Amino acid sequence: MYFVGTCRCCGQGLLGIRICCEDEIGLVLCEECEAIWLEPTCTGEPLFPGQPDSTCPRCGRPIWHPPAHWASQDEIDRLDWTEYLLGDWENES
Numbered sequence: 001m002y003f004v005g006t007c008r009c010c011g012q013g014l015l016g017i018r019i020c021c022e023d024e025i026g027l028v029l030c031e032e033c034e035a036i037w038l039e040p041t042c043t044g045e046p047l048f049p050g051q052p053d054s055t056c057p058r059c060g061r062p063i064w065h066p067p068a069h070w071a072s073q074d075e076i077d078r079l080d081w082t083e084y085l086l087g088d089w090e091n092e093s
């Protein structure tokens with residue numbers, strides 16, 4: 001999982017880059033509290049998924065189930081978000 005920082009909502013979760021849809025739109029998603037930002041700079045108030053299925057606030061698909069996935073390096077390159085990466089962290093999902 002490639003991440004861009006630590007979540008300032010919960011103070012502990014890593015902010016991973018998540019691809020939520022087939023059309024490869026990127027989100028920044030906290031793996032702990034599910035705070036979402038639509039930009040890698042994480043400015044402004046976060047969004048949160050719809051409940052009970054944790055659906056993406058933009059496209060309405062479940063953010064924790066395929067086709068949603070943590071972005072690969074190639075996908076991050078295509079988003080042009082590479083400059084925001086702080087590192088990568090092994091994650092099963």
Ligand SMILES: [Zn+2]
Nearest residue numbers: 007010030033
């Ligand atoms: Zn968080």
Ligand SMILES: [Zn+2]
Nearest residue numbers: 020056058059
């Ligand atoms: Zn989405």
